[in-house]
Amino acid sequence: MNGKGETFSEDIFDYIKVGEDEDDINAVEIPCEHDGTLLLSTLVAQFPGACGLKYRHPETKSIRGIRLNDGKLHPPTEAGWGKNLYICVFPKENKRKMDDVSSENSAAKTKRLEKKLTCSDLICLGLPWKSTEESIKQYFEQFGEVVMVQLKKDKNGSFKGFGFIRFATYASQMRALAQRHNIDGRWVDVRIPNSKEGVVPQMPCKVFVGRCTEDMTADDLREYFSSFGEVTDVFVPRPFRAFGFVTFLDPEVAQSLCGEDHVIKGASVSVSSAAPKIKNKSNQNWKDDSYGPNWDGNRSGPSGGPNNGGLMNCDKKR
DNA sequence: GTTGAGCGTT
Numbered sequence: 044m045n046g047k048g049e050t051f052s053e054d055i056f057d058y059i060k061v062g063e064d065e066d067d068i069n070a071v072e073i074p075c076e077h078d079g080t081l082l083l084s085t086l087v088a089q090f091p092g093a094c095g096l097k098y099r100h101p102e103t104k105s106i107r108g109i110r111l112n113d114g115k116l117h118p119p120t121e122a123g124w125g126k127n128l129y130i131c132v133f134p135k136e137n138k139r140k141m142d143d144v145s146s147e148n149s150a151a152k153t154k155r156l157e158k159k160l161t162c163s164d165l166i167c168l169g170l171p172w173k174s175t176e177e178s179i180k181q182y183f184e185q186f187g188e189v190v191m192v193q194l195k196k197d198k199n200g201s202f203k204g205f206g207f208i209r210f211a212t213y214a215s216q217m218r219a220l221a222q223r224h225n226i227d228g229r230w231v232d233v234r235i236p237n238s239k240e241g242v243v244p245q246m247p248c249k250v251f252v253g254r255c256t257e258d259m260t261a262d263d264l265r266e267y268f269s270s271f272g273e274v275t276d277v278f279v280p281r282p283f284r285a286f287g288f289v290t291f292l293d294p295e296v297a298q299s300l301c302g303e304d305h306v307i308k309g310a311s312v313s314v315s316s317a318a319p320k321i322k323n324k325s326n327q328n329w330k331d332d333s334y335g336p337n338w339d340g341n342r343s344g345p346s347g348g349p350n351n352g353g354l355m356n357c358d359k360k361r
Numbered sequence: 362g363t364t365g366a367g368c369g370t371t
Contacts, residue, residue, distance in 0.1 A: 165369055195369065201362095207369060229365095237368055 061129045063090065065099065070128060079123055081116040083273075084185055086131070087212075091188075094214055094293065095132035097270045105268030108132075108269035114185060114218060132270060162216050163239045164207045170194070171227040172202055182226055183208055187215020207236070214273070217292050221275060248275070249290040249317035250297045256310045257283045264289055267307050286315055 049236045059081055064071035070091050075081040086093050096109035096116050109129065110117040118124045170179065176192040183189050188211035195203045224231040252264060261277040268274050268289050276290035291297040300314045 164369080168367065170366070173362085193369075199370090201364095203367090204365060205367070206367090234368090 050270075059124045059129060060127070061086065061096065061131060063131050065128065065130060065252055073143055075118075075124065076115075079118050081112045081118075081124075081193060082185070083111065083116060084187065086116065087187060090131045091212075093131040093133055094273050094279045095269055098129045099133055100129045101127070105131075106270055110266065111269055111273050121337075132272065143223070162210055162213055163235060164191070164209045165216065165219065165233050166205060168205050168232040168234070169229055170202075170204055170206060170231055171229050172204065173227065174202065174206075176206075179206065179208065179226075182224070183210070183219060184287050186210065186219040187212050189215075195267070199238045208233075214293055218273075221292070248292065248294045248297050249288050250300055251315045252287045252289055252319045253285070253313040254310065254317065255279070255285050255287050255312055256308065259287070259308055259310070259312075261287070263308060267305070268300075271300060 058074055059071045065111065073081065074090055075083055075085075081096070083093075083095075086096065091150040095111050097106050098109065098119070099105070099108050109119060109121065110246075111323075119127075163233045167179065174194060176194050179194065180189045180192045181190075189208060190211050191209035193205065193208075194206035197203060208219075210217050219233050220235070224233060255264075261279040261280070263287075264279065264287055265274045268277075268291070271291070273292040274289060275292050276288075278288040278290075280286070301316050303314050306312075307315060342344050
C-alpha cells in the first residue's frame with residue numbers, strides 16, 4: 044500500500060534476467076511471451092531441470108516465489124518483471140544447505156536428481172489422423188524436452204491413431220499427465236501405458252498444512268510454497284478450518300517438506316503428509332484410490348471432458 | 362482412399 048516506487052522505471056523489458064543463484068555473473072537474459080508471462084519451457088531451455096523462479100525482494104530482503112501455472116511463470120507485479128534478478132528453483136535444491144551454492148555443482152546435482160526419478164513412456168490416445176511424429180513432438184515440447192515420439196502404424200503404413208512419447212524429465216511427464224490435451228481440435232488422452240502400470244513409482248504430491256491462520260488465502264500458500272517447486276493445486280476449506288492442502292508437481296518436493304514447520308505471514312504452519320495417519324492395513328503402495336494425485340479440474344475442457352487422464356488408472360484388471 | 366476404442370518391435 045505504501046507507494047515506494049523506488050527504482051522501478053516504466054520500461055518494459057522483453058527479457059528477464061535469470062541466474063542459478065544471486066550472482067549476476069552467470070545470469071542469462073530470457074525472453075518472455077507477449078502476454079508478459081515466461082514459459083517454463085523457455086526457462087528450462089537455458090536452465091535444464093529448473094522447476095520455477097524466485098527472487099529477492101529489494102526491500103523486504105526475503106525470497107519471493109514466482110507464480111507458476113500451466114507451465115507459465117507470471118510476473119510478480121502488474122508492472123511486469125522489472126529489473127530484478129530472478130533465481131532458478133530446482134527440485135529439492137532448497138532443502139540443501141545454503142553454504143554450498145556453486146552454480147555448476149547445483150546443476151550437476153539437479154541432473155543427477157532427475158535421473159533418479161523414473162520417466163516412462165506415455166501412450167497418446169486419440170491422435171488426429173494427420174499427426175506426424177514431428178507435429179506431436181512440437182506440441183508436447185511445451186511441457187519439456189521430448190526425447191521420443193513413436194506413432195504406431197499398420198502393416199500398410201496407415202496410422203492407427205495412437206502413439207508413444209517420452210519426456211526427458213519426470214517433471215515434464217507429470218505436467219503432461221496433469222491435463223487433457225487438445226491437439227488439432229481433438230481431445231487426446233495421455234496416460235501411462237498398461238505395461239508400465241504399477242511400475243512407475245508414485246509418491247503423494249499433496250501435503251497437509253496445519254495451523255493455518257484465517258488471513259492465509261490459497262493464493263498465499265501457493266506463493267509461499269512455489270519457492271520449493273511447482274504447485275499444481277491449493278485447497279483451503281471455506282469457512283476457514285485452520286488447515287489446507289498444497290499439491291506439488293514433484294512428489295519429491297512434497298515429501299521433503301513433510302514434518303517441517305514453516306512461517307507464513309508471521310504464523311507457524313506445520314507441513315505433514317496429506318495421507319491420513321490411520322489407513323487401511325498394509326498400505327505401502329501410494330498408487331490407486333484415496334489420495335492419488337488430484338490433478339483433476341485443472342482444465343475443464345469446452346466439451347466438459349471426463350477426467351480420465353492423469354494417473355488415475357483405477358481399472359483393476361486381473 | 363474409409364475409421365475413433367484401444368496399449369508398443371521396428
